[in-house]
Amino acid sequence: MPLPSSVSEKDSARLAAATLFVILGNSNPCKVETGSVYGPAIVMPQFARSTGYHKRVTELALRSLFFVAVNIAVQGWILFMFSKEQMVMDRFAGRMALCDFGASIEDCPNVAGCIGPGGTEYAAPRLYPFAQWTSRNFVKESLKAIFPERADDIDREIDPGEYGVESNLCRLLCCFLFMMAVTKDAFQIYELWRLLWNVPSKAESWISYENYSGLSEPELSENRMLSISQVKLRIAGMPFHWKVFNVVFIVIPKMLFWFMTADLGIAFLMNTSGITDSIVNSMALAFILSIDELIFETATAGRTKYMMDNTEPFHLHKLAAEKQAAEDVIWAEDEKHQRSYKCPDLFPQRLLFVVVLTWIFLSLYYYSRCEVSPDGTWVSKPLRLPKSLHFSAWVAYFPFLFDLEVQEEAVWTMPSQNI
Numbered sequence: 001m002p003l004p005s006s007v008s009e010k011d012s013a014r015l016a017a018a019t020l021f022v023i024l025g026n027s028n029p030c031k032v033e034t035g036s037v038y039g040p041a042i043v044m045p046q047f048a049r050s051t052g053y054h055k056r057v058t059e060l061a062l063r064s065l066f067f068v069a070v071n072i073a074v075q076g077w078i079l080f081m082f083s084k085e086q087m088v089m090d091r092f093a094g095r096m097a098l099c100d101f102g103a104s105i106e107d108c109p110n111v112a113g114c115i116g117p118g119g120t121e122y123a124a125p126r127l128y129p130f131a132q133w134t135s136r137n138f139v140k141e142s143l144k145a146i147f148p149e150r151a152d153d154i155d156r157e158i159d160p161g162e163y164g165v166e167s168n169l170c171r172l173l174c175c176f177l178f179m180m181a182v183t184k185d186a187f188q189i190y191e192l193w194r195l196l197w198n199v200p201s202k203a204e205s206w207i208s209y210e211n212y213s214g215l216s217e218p219e220l221s222e223n224r225m226l227s228i229s230q231v232k233l234r235i236a237g238m239p240f241h242w243k244v245f246n247v248v249f250i251v252i253p254k255m256l257f258w259f260m261t262a263d264l265g266i267a268f269l270m271n272t273s274g275i276t277d278s279i280v281n282s283m284a285l286a287f288i289l290s291i292d293e294l295i296f297e298t299a300t301a302g303r304t305k306y307m308m309d310n311t312e313p314f315h316l317h318k319l320a321a322e323k324q325a326a327e328d329v330i331w332a333e334d335e336k337h338q339r340s341y342k343c344p345d346l347f348p349q350r351l352l353f354v355v356v357l358t359w360i361f362l363s364l365y366y367y368s369r370c371e372v373s374p375d376g377t378w379v380s381k382p383l384r385l386p387k388s389l390h391f392s393a394w395v396a397y398f399p400f401l402f403d404l405e406v407q408e409e410a411v412w413t414m415p416s417q418n419i
């Protein structure tokens with residue numbers, strides 16, 4: 001419909017913006033993930049409860065909980081093996097933490113940190129990734145074992161090079177990109193906590209038929225037409241015991257897997273020396289946290305997807321729930337915000353959150369796997385082999401509480417100093 005001549009398009013746009021922001025308010029509505037197995041696991045059991053455990057709705061609820069169990073088993077196993085690779089298999093391979101080895105190679109030999117894990121000085125032609133460096137060292141040591149009388153000649157003529165990072169800046173940038181990819185799940189965990197905290201702890205109905213007053217016998221005989229558009233799906237009050245169930249079996253596992261993925265992913269990227277490998281791995285590692293979405297897209301029934309897409313969120317703001325407000329209220333609230341000096345939408349809070357998380361997990365990497373050398377650079381802690389291949393799940397999932405059993409004697413220490 002065309003606007004009246006007295007109303008300009010700009011005035012109409014300003015009214016639309018004021019209506020949008022005033023009604024929505026400053027608080028986002030509480031909602032669940034609509035593209036992951038975690039969302040149906042929270043919503044579908046409440047639909048079943050609201051219908052008195054209707055058979056077909058209950059079947060979909062049990063199926064949704066089963067998919068969460070499958071996801072926990074798959075993600076948990078992958079992260080367990082990922083942790084074993086870093087904490088056990090890498091040690092048996094003689095792989096020390098990369099830390100800042102080679103980070104200052106462009107300025108060597110005039111700066112600190114120019115000594116590599118092999119005890120020699122860095123130079124660009126002598127820089128190799130770990131697999132190639134260990135192979136060259138193996139060949140050198142094998143020749144010395146076969147020809148012990150030529151050991152001095154072999155040391156002089158054969159140079160295995162050094163192990164170090166090709167670009168420290170690229171490595172840090174890839175860590176930031178990886179953290180940006182997994183932070184999405186951190187926000188989803190936060191939304192789950194907001195939902196469980198803010199919805200009332202009482203049994204409210206999550207599904208209903210609008211304008212329903214009950215069907216009498218005459219109406220049944222008339223075969224009254226019903227419409228799916230009248231079915232209302234919404235997030236509402238949840239009994240307290242269901243909140244506890246969701247925290248224990250959904251939120252806590254999701255938090256644990258997110259923390260493990262972030263910690264192991266940052267450690268993996270920091271121990272990746274090649275530029276190309278760092279770039280590729282920074283995005284590939286985030287796949288672990290998308291397994292829940294893959295299971296949802298592949299195995300979830302179409303009816304469940306429809307119900308998830310059409311479930312209304314829980315609005316904290318009264319006007320947002322009603323979706324309307326008086327015009328004078330809208331203009332008054334908008335004018336108050338126009339005069340305010342606060343600019344909450346200008347500052348990129350989420351981007352800053354990614355930066356902070358990146359710094360936290362980088363700090364965990366350095367303090368758990370590296371130490372400061374006498375020249376002030378970060379080098380790997382002494383490498384000690386595990387006592388066996390046995391790897392406990394407690395060590396994998398809670399490494400800060402349970403220590404891996406290792407041998408007392410180190411098989412490698414920083415050659416240039418006895419730290």
